[in-house]
Amino acid sequence: MARVGHGDRDAFTVLYDAVVATVFGIVVKVVRDRAQSQEVAQEVMINLWRQAARYRPEQCTVKT
Template sequence: MERVGHGDKDAFTVLYDAVAAMVFGIAVKVVRDRAQSEEVAQEVMIDLWRQAARYHPEQGTVRTWVAMIAHRRAVDRVRSAQASANREYANAVRDQPTPFDEVAEQVETRLDSEQVRRCLRGLTELQRQAVTLAYYQGLTYREVADALRSPLPTIKTRMRDGLIRLRDCMGVTT
């Protein structure tokens, strides 16, 4: 390892022959894909060439140090692949249009409108006028009172009673 750390290509050849099969075996066990494992093994061998000077015999054998580097590199590859797959899935899901049934939406809107009209017919004429002015023409209670020439408290009472009857008719629960 010391000679490899000083750039000795012959020493690296000996190291390669001694550990390449082990490195590939670790990669296959972790990555579980032959092509990816080959890439991981190649990256590990390049790392060994570049990092040989960092090896310290007092911290363990060469095989243990190489196995640790191989395992870490293989785990990194698996994590990277999983993160990439997660991103692709998230992008695919985000890009999918949400299902929307336009016909069903129109039918539901039409049925709701018919129910509102039916319920409005169940109000007294004064209640219907007040609700229509406030909710369909956007008038304030004061403006409704002026339009109907009625005192504001009377309009408030008509509105409250009319809205309660609409709520009950529509089947809305509070």
């Protein structure tokens, strides 16, 4: 997350691959529409990229 917070796109790719399935699975359960869930999951990942510099590991894990 520290590298993502500094704009490291390769680190974001690794993070994306690690969490996108979990994010999508949660979104599908809430939204219940697969196409809309893809859009929402994409927005979540964009927000993760934008907010990565604010991440504090002492407060929570990346997945939470």
